[in-house]
Amino acid sequence: MNSKRFSIITGAAVFTLSCLAILLFTQAGTAAVKLSDDAERATNAGAILGEIMSAPDQDIPEALLKRAQGIAVIPHVVKGAFGVGGRYGKGLISQRNADGSWGTPFFIEIGGGSFGLQLGVEATDLIMVFTNREGIQPLLKGNLKLGADASATAGPVGRTAEAGTDVLLKSAIYSYSRSKGLFAGVALDGAVLSIDDSANETVYGKPFTVAKTSASKPTAAQMEVVGPFVLALQKYVSRAQSAAIPAGK
Numbered sequence: 001m002n003s004k005r006f007s008i009i010t011g012a013a014v015f016t017l018s019c020l021a022i023l024l025f026t027q028a029g030t031a032a033v034k035l036s037d038d039a040e041r042a043t044n045a046g047a048i049l050g051e052i053m054s055a056p057d058q059d060i061p062e063a064l065l066k067r068a069q070g071i072a073v074i075p076h077v078v079k080g081a082f083g084v085g086g087r088y089g090k091g092l093i094s095q096r097n098a099d100g101s102w103g104t105p106f107f108i109e110i111g112g113g114s115f116g117l118q119l120g121v122e123a124t125d126l127i128m129v130f131t132n133r134e135g136i137q138p139l140l141k142g143n144l145k146l147g148a149d150a151s152a153t154a155g156p157v158g159r160t161a162e163a164g165t166d167v168l169l170k171s172a173i174y175s176y177s178r179s180k181g182l183f184a185g186v187a188l189d190g191a192v193l194s195i196d197d198s199a200n201e202t203v204y205g206k207p208f209t210v211a212k213t214s215a216s217k218p219t220a221a222q223m224e225v226v227g228p229f230v231l232a233l234q235k236y237v238s239r240a241q242s243a244a245i246p247a248g249k
Helices: 003-054 062-066 159-168 197-204 210-215 220-236
Strands: 070-079 087-095 106-111 123-130 143-145 152-154 173-179 182-185 192-195
Touching: 003 070, 003 087, 003 123, 003 173, 003 197, 003 220, 070 106, 087 123, 087 220, 106 197, 106 210, 152 182, 197 220
Parallel strands: 152 173
Antiparallel strands: 070 087, 070 123, 087 106, 106 192, 123 173, 143 192, 173 182
């Protein structure tokens, strides 16, 4: 083999290896950015829950939190670019375990629907309190249409709502929004909750299943991502917990 041909072959090999290295580096970088986005989502969700539950007489009533079988927080839901009233956002949800603790959260998305008293508001934070497991089941199977698969009612706010405890038990889901500092119950009819498979697979790996993830304790690496939301639930919601409500109640 002459030196010229050898140089051409060597150059081609180096070029190929360089391309592979660039491709692997790009994929790794993309995964890192994705993981950073998911971690930011969990951090924001935990911060929103903490801020709302720390506000004097402007939080979610303790009587309602005692009945909570699931808590979803979706930061910064924005008005859709297409369609009137359409909105889109990404957040997390966690289910209460049989012992009253909170299961490992998984990532969800919300889209569509008219968000009640949000006329003219470009972005809002959403919180949903699920009072029974039937309200969560459609989501675990793929998606949940609020108002159709489960009733979704504007939630009461503050201590003055404690007197209406009997009323609180009649809806599967109580929903809230925070826009420009104002926290209030909000109707979510027509909005659809769905599982964010991409985010869940990034954080928890493939194959991802809700049942397996929710029942298992998050690893140290997973807690680096979802930890802020888990800790917020433990701090602000577990304090209001009573005996867990059996499934189907």
